[in-house]
Amino acid sequence: MHSGLHGRGALFDTDPPGLVARLVGLCPFQHGPTPLEYAKEPPFVVFTGGPGLGKSAVLGELRAAYEGHTPLALIDCEDELFARPPARRPGEAWSPVSQAVLTIAEQLAEPVAGAGRIAFPRLTAGLLAVAAGGWRDRDLPRIRQEAERILLLNDTGSRVAGFTGRWVGRVSTRLVDALSGTGLVVEPIIEATLEVFSEGVTPTHRRLRKAATWYRDCPRAGGNPKLGLILLSGHFRAGGDSRTHAERYLVRALLADLDDAYTGAVQRTHRPGRPVVLVDNVQDTAGVGLIGSVLRDRADGIADRVAFFAGLRGDGHPSLHNAARRALPEVARATGWEPGGTVSSHALLVPLPPPATTSPQAVEAGR
Template sequence: MSDDLGFGKLLYDDGLVARLLGKTRKGRNRPLLYGPDLPVVLLTGGPGMGKGRLLRCVRDEFGRHVPAVHIDCAAPAHAERAGQHPSTRSEVTEALREMAVQFGAWGGDGGPIAVPRLYAGLVAVAAGDPLAGSATGLEEVRRHDDLLPRGSFWGGVLHRAFRSYLAALAALLAAQPLATPLITAILDELFERVSSEGKAALEDCYGAYSGAAGHPRLGLHGLSVDFQQGGEGRANAESFLFRALREDVEAAYTSVRGRMARAGRPAVLLDHADNALGRRLLRPVLLDRESGHHDRVAVFATARRADGGRFLYRSTDADADAVASWGPADGGLPVWQRARGGVAGLVAPARGVLLVRMPTLTTEQQNDEVARLQGRGQGGGAGHAGHPGHAGHMSHAGHAGHPPGEHASRLRVESGIHRLGGGRPRFVTRLGEGAASLRVREPGAFTDWDLLDAPVRSRDEPEGRPVPVADLLLDDLIVRQLPEELPPEQHDHWLDLLSHLSVAHTGSCAQELMLARQAGRDERLSAYRVAELLADSGWPHCPRHFIGDRGLRHLLMRRLHRMGAQGAWQADHALLRDHFASRFPTATDDQCGTAAAHAAHHHLAMGGAEAAVDHLTGAFPLRDATRTMAEWCEELLAIAGAPCAAPLAGDPDDRHARALGEAPPTGGDWLRRRVDRLLHAVWLYEDRTRPVDQALTGTWRQLLDRLGDEPVPGTEVLTRKAGEWAQLAQEKQPLKPCACTRHLG
């Protein structure tokens, strides 16, 4: 994937990033946006939307001109290092230390950024374990030596002061036992050798710590004690350490040398910032800025939920609905100003956030990326080697020459990627990689299911055996991005549970599946809890489908069809069919109108077209005077929204022939035959796993008009529906649109 694919409006010279940092990608100055009160910029979007890729792009491109430290809050290294000495380390201190190292390695204008305030705090924490021996404690203290600025000791003191400080630490290490507690000895040595400028810096910083009353020694000692207490005390200490680091950065810009040599704003880039570590880093920044403690650090962070995450809000806060939100498609630059009013400490932290919606790829961008991956665009690379897909529609790429119908084949692939991906960058790139390994022999028979079977090699194992692109996408989007609150005992079952839920609509029918598929387990998840976990993972909600993203739902349905030898697809649809069939037939159903129609929907998904036709024929107002024509049309659309298993299994798909009357059903009167044709025509159209066949949709008006041949109340509804459906089909829009199919057409 091109590093900046889809990010043009964010990264261009007068875009949001350049204006926040004051520098373009080429290093030109730009007027600063906002200030001195800065928002925390939260990049929001679900899995595969490119949030982490954008942060890496900012680090690599803008980080050549302004200091930009990058932290992956989901990286296991922070917890691993903290676990080596949990009494004096935490994930937050390890992340802050990594930030300090990156600031200290800055080689651009102004040189490295020294972090004396953070150093003092980390040293106090390292020396604060009352149970550690002096040797162990001093080893923890000396671990932070690399954070000390080389060549001077906090400004204004010759290098010998620095050397004498290190020598004093070595002497303490040799003294067994120490005459005083280690933290006292360390702070004595620190304040003995620090310059007057350094003492002033520590006084301004740690003199403001709770209970210090302006005395930096007391502040550092209190911070160490709070860290040892754990819980809220440790959280307060960690918050203050991050403030100390930001004050170090601020000092580097406001010093005489900094004002002359540094330009723009430094950046802290926090990937996966909506997990536990990210929240512990973001919250102190938000609370400090809410209380008027401002700094010039531009904080960019990522969050999967559209609202940034529940930790930003208070349940009773009146400002929760007024959080600033902006997307590149909105145009211009976001207007942001902190809301006024409220009691400090009681308002929601979200007031200090600017939510930036990650952009989806346009159709043109999608096609350009597919062309690049297939070697048809500028800088296009070679396709991945693969194996033929099922159904005989594809073959290896790389043969000399261009196959007949190449243009039609390309359009088939591009439209399939658009339907499945909906502009989600990870979908587009993975499917494009798969398409690069295929050549479509029969464009008319090629479906989206064939595209999901396209073989690619994993980037983690480039020499390994090719696997279907659908499996790699599930690994990218689900397996590697488990919900934070998912119980550990459910980790191995999460993908299976979602696969079963791909056939569900509402929470109630999803719950039926959960009860059946988790029978016998001590630890169970309800469907309603699964819905919460999906929302926390950034997956969208659709009122008509439990799995609210169309592409993800297709990945999961494909997997369900291949799960085990017991036929999970048939079993799940049969379970829901029987569940709704057991209810009173005319009982109201939110999805399909009646329980009987909902049962027919799942029967149709199992291949039971005859049962679905029987239901619609019996429910037609000519036969059932209790139904109106409008209700019947709605039931038709609800039933015809069933997925079809035939293409998944590689079986012949006779829907087209039955819709055109080329394979009429055996038996039945004129009404049943016409209903049969109409159902198959609508079913094939609503399936949308291939481009729209306009010849097929042209039969709707005739079929609907023929249904109104008999004097049935409401036949004018059929005429009106024929016009409405024809217009929707002309624009290639779904007949029963929902949140996850808006991109179709």
């Protein structure tokens, strides 16, 4: 280990490999490949405990261990970023979960050693549909800014100088031009989006066409991708259980796009190990929605290839009632974990004991 997290060898050891290496498939800091303990579905690992036990420090060490070598994202669900909508954006078109999905995708998209940027075309289409539900006030600068931020999720770092910037600018202009009259503009925005996606023969357009088609499988869409996106936007605006359903689709879109980046012989060769998503303070709203979506899809047999690690304040959470629990020493060489028949059984709780280094400085660093 590289940062003095003494007593955490069960997580960060490399020879023999500790929990982290076995779930990610790469040795921390050394980045050599190591066999996966779970080739198909790994547990969603949740580190639990009160303040000062080092949950945030462990997640920070995980980021340091893999950043730049495998796609990685770290969010803290207590950040103000997830507390309320950005200025002038209506709450009906924003939620902590949608913000978390966007923030995670922006970080995962960054290029890593030996591999370029990851594109998120399905998520691009879904987030545009959700954002359009808040574009009724004709605040054009805000709308253009929101659209361009989302469209950049489809950027793979084209070798054609300036292509991405020009393409994003053209598309956002088309979307703004689709705004007319008053009231909701979801349908014209989605129509304009699908029209833009259908134009051109570049890899960007091909990805977006494939992404739009994915939404035809939404419940009650009847094979119509436009209707699927309209329903997604409407469910999100409705709030309550309908919004939870829409948020689950956004999380699923994120993971499906990530899966595409790992399919095919070339991608597998250049992307060893699993992508890593780190979620601190998962007990807050953004974290509960995110982990709930991932666990429910895994329970339904919808696989993903992400190594999730989270920090939870306290010993447990109602949404994790049936999760397995292992003491830290028990996961040093094998977890002995298998998911059961409930959603929360797809998670694994690992209580953190006090760090071996217990000086006041070390305790403060572990908060």
